[in-house]
Amino acid sequence: QVQVQQWGAGLLKPSETLSLTCAVYGRSLSGYYWTWIRQPPGKGLEWIGEINQIGTTNYNPSLRSRVTVSQDTSKRQFSLRLTSVTAADTGVYYCAGGRYTSGMGTYWGPGTLVSVSS
């Protein structure tokens, strides 16, 4: 059974860097896309970016200048880094994974609430 756990700082000040990590249990990272998605309070889902098994990344153009997704396949972990955060970056951040042929969102982490406030 595949499980995904995530962790990272939940309270940031403007201009700081958001760092979150997800760990995958029950399988390797191989063959799957691993994705970061966020949800501002009371709003919809926003796709942030992804990384695949060979380390190729894709990012939301609106965040591309500030975001980095990386992975450590030996630890079965993947990470999100978002620089220069503002209040607009407040929300629940989810990690998710799945095969391209199966919708890419089969497994989800529990979410991390990130608040940006001075």
Added chain:
Amino acid sequence: DIQMTQSPSSLSASLGDRVTITCRASQGIANYLAWYQQKPGKVPNLLIYATSTLQSGVPGRFSGSGSGTTFTLTITNLQPEDVATYFCQNYYTAPRTFGPGTKVEIK
């Protein structure tokens, strides 16, 4: 980038009703369309991928159809546990955009 729209933004239906949600893509995405259900305060859950393939464990009252730019999610025999917001997602190409969501309530 491919933009996704959904209609309606919200709906209220009676138990046992048939409910249909429409999702439209700004350009063709073949059948690379997924539907997610998010109950209040919970993590989104994959319902359907490849337009019409039910994820394991999803009740058979959920179905999906469409191709190209227009897709539908249908819930037949609406149940209390179906109260949720439903999101479509393009995964044909990055950025893998989500629709704005449709909130389903019981009348």
